[in-house]
Amino acid sequence: MTVTTEAPYSGLAAVYDRWMAADRVPYQSWATHVTDRFEEACVPVRSVLDLCCGTGMMLTMLQERGYEVTGVDASAQMLAHARRRAAAGTRLHLAALPSPLIAGTGPFDAVTCCYDGVNYFASPGQLEAVLAQVRGLLRPGGVFVFDLGTRRSFQQMATVGRTCADFGDFAYLWDTRPIGGTPRFDYLVTVFTREEDGRYTRTDETHRQRWFSTRELQEAVTGAGLETVLVCDDYGTAAPGDHTLRETWTVRRPR
Numbered sequence: 088m089t090v091t092t093e094a095p096y097s098g099l100a101a102v103y104d105r106w107m108a109a110d111r112v113p114y115q116s117w118a119t120h121v122t123d124r125f126e127e128a129c130v131p132v133r134s135v136l137d138l139c140c141g142t143g144m145m146l147t148m149l150q151e152r153g154y155e156v157t158g159v160d161a162s163a164q165m166l167a168h169a170r171r172r173a174a175a176g177t178r179l180h181l182a183a184l185p186s187p188l189i190a191g192t193g194p195f196d197a198v199t200c201c202y203d204g205v206n207y208f209a210s211p212g213q214l215e216a217v218l219a220q221v222r223g224l225l226r227p228g229g230v231f232v233f234d235l236g237t238r239r240s241f242q243q244m245a246t247v248g249r250t251c252a253d254f255g256d257f258a259y260l261w262d263t264r265p266i267g268g269t270p271r272f273d274y275l276v277t278v279f280t281r282e283e284d285g286r287y288t289r290t291d292e293t294h295r296q297r298w299f300s301t302r303e304l305q306e307a308v309t310g311a312g313l314e315t316v317l318v319c320d321d322y323g324t325a326a327p328g329d330h331t332l333r334e335t336w337t338v339r340r341p342r
């Protein structure tokens with residue numbers, strides 16, 4: 088067996104879509120929430136920038152709904168899948184946010200960031216820097232819709248500790264390690280994939296994520312020159328509460 092230690096999503100990219108399908112990630116209903124927010128925006132939305140677009144699940148769903156979508160992600164392996172899935176000619180940028188590499192790509196009517204991309208930003212300062220970059224890429228009146236896992240969801244994952252699943256041709260181990268006394272957690276992700284010769288390749292990745300408090304989020308939004316429009320429990324319309332595991336935020340660039 089070959090064992091490699093890789094950057095996040097290097098090995099995971101190959102199995103990501105099947106893993107998400109098995110977890111029944113409700114991308115279609117997430118896309119409906121996102122496009123509902125677009126329709127409420129005070130500018131018509133046609134061009135969209137999808138941050139942390141991964142394998143392009145949300146990006147292609149938005150394209151199927153008629154939006155012109157550009158993607159950005161820090162993982163070349165995830166983007167390779169997005170390239171195969173997205174409409175021909177889709178602009179996809181390899182960049183770790185915030186990044187000067189996407190400075191000239193706007194303006195966009197809307198920006199999205201779905202499925203915990205924000206939880207990868209290491210600090211409130213990095214979050215604010217990304218939000219400031221989003222402001223610069225948005226047209227006045229344009230909206231940024233993003234989700235993030237809450238403190239409760241991280242604590243729940245830590246309680247579960249280690250999980251695993253065997254899909255036959257691949258398997259994974261997922262180990263949650265809180266970094267004591269901080270909002271940061273390391274997820275140690277081991278993926279075994281069966282090669283054509285029947286042997287398995289093992290890939291070890293460390294994903295460092297964190298939760299942000301409502302105050303940190305609000306200060307970053309305001310500090311970046313954006314204003315909060317709506318905060319929801321998951322991808323619904325109810326306000327978040329103590330039980331909330333994922334929040335969706337809609338913020339806008341003032342006109």
Ligand SMILES: C[S@@+](CC[C@H](N)C(=O)[O-])C[C@H]1O[C@@H](n2cnc3c(N)ncnc32)[C@H](O)[C@@H]1O
Pocket residue numbers: 095096138139140141142143144145159160161162165182183184185200201202203204207208
């Ligand atoms: C859980 S995946 C979500 C992918 C996709 N949005 C989806 O809904 O399936 C998180 C993605 O965020 C990307 N990512 C993490 N940190 C990033 C950063 N600083 N800049 C750009 N992409 C980043 C990862 O490469 C990964 O593709």
